[in-house]
Amino acid sequence: MRWWGWGREDHAPSLTAATLAYLRDSVGVGARPRPPVAFANVALPQSRLGESALDALRAIVGADGVALDHRERVLHAAGKGYPDLVRLRAGAPRGAPDAVLTPSSHEQVRAVLEHCARSSLALVPFGGGTSVVGGVEPLRGAHAAVLALDTRRMARVLALDRESATVSVEAGVRAPALERYLAERGLTLGHFPQSYEYVSLGGCAATRSAGQASTGYGAIDKMVLGLRLAAPAAEISLPALPATAAGPGMRQLLVGSEGVLGVLSELSLRVRTAPRERIYEGVSFENLPAGVEALRTLAREHALPDIARLSDERESEISLLLTGAGTLKGALARAYLGARGHRGGCLAIVGFEGGRAEVACRRRRAHELLAASGARSLGAAPGRAWLKGRFEAPYLRDELLTHGVMVETLETAVQWSGLLAAHHAVAAAIGGALARAGTPGIVMCHVSHLYESGASLYFTLIARQREGEEVEQWRAVKRAAGDAILDAGATITHHHAVGTDHTGWMEREVGDGGLAALRALKDELDPEGIMNPGKLLPARSR
Ligand SMILES: Cc1cc2nc3c(=O)[nH]c(=O)nc-3n(C[C@H](O)[C@H](O)[C@H](O)COP(=O)(O)OP(=O)(O)OC[C@H]3O[C@@H](n4cnc5c(N)ncnc54)[C@H](O)[C@@H]3O)c2cc1C
Numbered sequence: 447m448r449w450w451g452w453g454r455e456d457h458a459p460s461l462t463a464a465t466l467a468y469l470r471d472s473v474g475v476g477a478r479p480r481p482p483v484a485f486a487n488v489a490l491p492q493s494r495l496g497e498s499a500l501d502a503l504r505a506i507v508g509a510d511g512v513a514l515d516h517r518e519r520v521l522h523a524a525g526k527g528y529p530d531l532v533r534l535r536a537g538a539p540r541g542a543p544d545a546v547l548t549p550s551s552h553e554q555v556r557a558v559l560e561h562c563a564r565s566s567l568a569l570v571p572f573g574g575g576t577s578v579v580g581g582v583e584p585l586r587g588a589h590a591a592v593l594a595l596d597t598r599r600m601a602r603v604l605a606l607d608r609e610s611a612t613v614s615v616e617a618g619v620r621a622p623a624l625e626r627y628l629a630e631r632g633l634t635l636g637h638f639p640q641s642y643e644y645v646s647l648g649g650c651a652a653t654r655s656a657g658q659a660s661t662g663y664g665a666i667d668k669m670v671l672g673l674r675l676a677a678p679a680a681e682i683s684l685p686a687l688p689a690t691a692a693g694p695g696m697r698q699l700l701v702g703s704e705g706v707l708g709v710l711s712e713l714s715l716r717v718r719t720a721p722r723e724r725i726y727e728g729v730s731f732e733n734l735p736a737g738v739e740a741l742r743t744l745a746r747e748h749a750l751p752d753i754a755r756l757s758d759e760r761e762s763e764i765s766l767l768l769t770g771a772g773t774l775k776g777a778l779a780r781a782y783l784g785a786r787g788h789r790g791g792c793l794a795i796v797g798f799e800g801g802r803a804e805v806a807c808r809r810r811r812a813h814e815l816l817a818a819s820g821a822r823s824l825g826a827a828p829g830r831a832w833l834k835g836r837f838e839a840p841y842l843r844d845e846l847l848t849h850g851v852m853v854e855t856l857e858t859a860v861q862w863s864g865l866l867a868a869h870h871a872v873a874a875a876i877g878g879a880l881a882r883a884g885t886p887g888i889v890m891c892h893v894s895h896l897y898e899s900g901a902s903l904y905f906t907l908i909a910r911q912r913e914g915e916e917v918e919q920w921r922a923v924k925r926a927a928g929d930a931i932l933d934a935g936a937t938i939t940h941h942h943a944v945g946t947d948h949t950g951w952m953e954r955e956v957g958d959g960g961l962a963a964l965r966a967l968k969d970e971l972d973p974e975g976i977m978n979p980g981k982l983l984p985a986r987s988r
Pocket residue numbers: 452525526527570571572573574575576577578581582597617618638639640641644645646647648649650651652653654655656657658703704705706708709710711840941942943945978981
């Protein structure tokens with residue numbers, strides 16, 4: 447993983463000259479390219495740990511389980527959110543862990559936690575490090591030092607219960623490694639967030655992550671059937687169960703706990719038979735309300751595809767403009783859609799996965815309902831194109847940052863009855879904040895992750911960066927968007943989690959009583975407050 451951005455160093459550039467020219471004309475770009483600083487020039491604070499503190503940690507996790515070299519500290523200094531990348535590229539992360547620990551078992555994690563609680567060392571659980579909400583920021587809180595606890599050496603598949611379709615894993619296992627293991631056995635987890643290439647399953651569970659196919663497979667919270675949590679003052683082991691009525695849902699209380707209660711060390715996950723058939727295709731709607739109504743009908747009639755993504759007018763227009771902008775491929779794509787009757791309006795991708803007969807039957811029913819709602823079928827080409835590029839956007843973000851262009855995404859979920867109003871209000875709030883910053887930009891959105899009662903809205907904004915004030919510019923947008931989201935009766939996050947970025951809205955999200963209950967749980971499991979300070983829960987008012 448690039449220390450300053452996304453993916454592998456050798457990934458081919460995807461920003462075309464025509465796309466850059468379009469952005470220069472529409473939102474503006476930086477006066478000159480600004481590549482990241484040299485790796486050696488990333489400034490880190492000195493580690494606060496002396497030799498005896500390091501020796502005590504080595505005694506628990508082994509000498510090779512404690513690192514404090516420049517590379518490890520930089521790689522664990524931040525996640526992959528916009529402000530993280532701005533700071534890293536400038537060589538000025540907000541801090542760095544004083545050491546990086548890589549325990550190799552649940553027992554070692556427990557011993558580390560107990561030691562850290564006694565020694566006032568804060569701990570930041572670290573999976574793939576792909577948090578976009580400040581979830582892995584190395585904050586020390588009131589403690590003497592802060593350590594990153596990287597789960598990468600806890601990546602074994604522990605057991606497969608074929609009969610119950612459940613796999614048990616250590617929490618550090620990466621999503622691609624688990625998918626490979628399952629594919630060899632004719633199975634799939636079906637969890638494909640856009641960050642799929644790098645996420646750990648522990649990180650996914652800790653953030654209540656949702657994959658691109660969550661409409662069909664469910665988000666991670668529906669997949670976690672059992673888990674093991676190592677907390678500084680306790681341990682919780684919950685076996686895989688299909689369901690239970692034994693009090694409030696303990697599993698659900700720990701899924702989404704973002705490392706503030708303890709470390710999820712093991713998970714039991716529901717798996718499914720790998721699909722034999724995958725059909726992804728495009729449809730077009732006259733406008734967003736028509737598309738939303740069609741998706742709501744599918745939800746009401748229990749006819750939802752496994753993937754459904756409906757772009758608003760702006761996103762449809764921009765994605766078409768930027769698809770192969772200036773190339774023959776792009777011109778052909780536009781001609782293809784035009785020939786099938788797409789003349790502006792909204793594009794959607796719908797995808798069906800499963801056995802052949804099942805897919806045929808579900809697809810037929812969904813298409814009947816879509817046609818009755820006024821949708822135009824665009825055939826398989828848009829679906830294939832989406833599938834091919836589904837993990838590409840983060841690479842483009844890095845290239846745009848080099849050209850002084852801010853790209854940020856944020857998401858929410860809301861009931862169908864409030865969805866169009868929320869879309870309008872949040873887009874207007876983001877657009878207004880950008881304009882007030884003197885950098886009017888592009889604001890676009892898609893509806894995805896569908897439920898019977900509502901759906902997620904996923905916004906993307908593109909604007910020229912205010913050089914030297916990038917984080918302040920971003921913060922103003924975030925504040926306006928977050929307030930508009932809560933005012934619209936929506937949630938502050940559908941799948942990116944709370945991290946540090948959303949703590950300010952948690953009281954409105956769950957109420958004082960909800961916050962008090964979460965804090966009581968934390969006080970019980972982590973009385974010294976060493977687990978991931980500053981995340982999920984807002985600071986207590988004095
Ligand atoms: C380009 C990009 C695209 C993304 N797309 C999606 C998407 O489609 N869907 C989606 O849901 N998210 C998405 N995300 C957000 C991110 O990938 C998810 O939040 C993911 O679940 C994080 O997994 P991770 O292993 O990287 O966790 P990390 O980033 O390492 O950690 C995330 C949080 O969980 C805690 N944590 C990590 N491991 C554990 C553990 N074992 N026990 C307890 N706490 C732990 C950390 O302390 C932190 O607070 C995207 C991010 C990027 C950069």
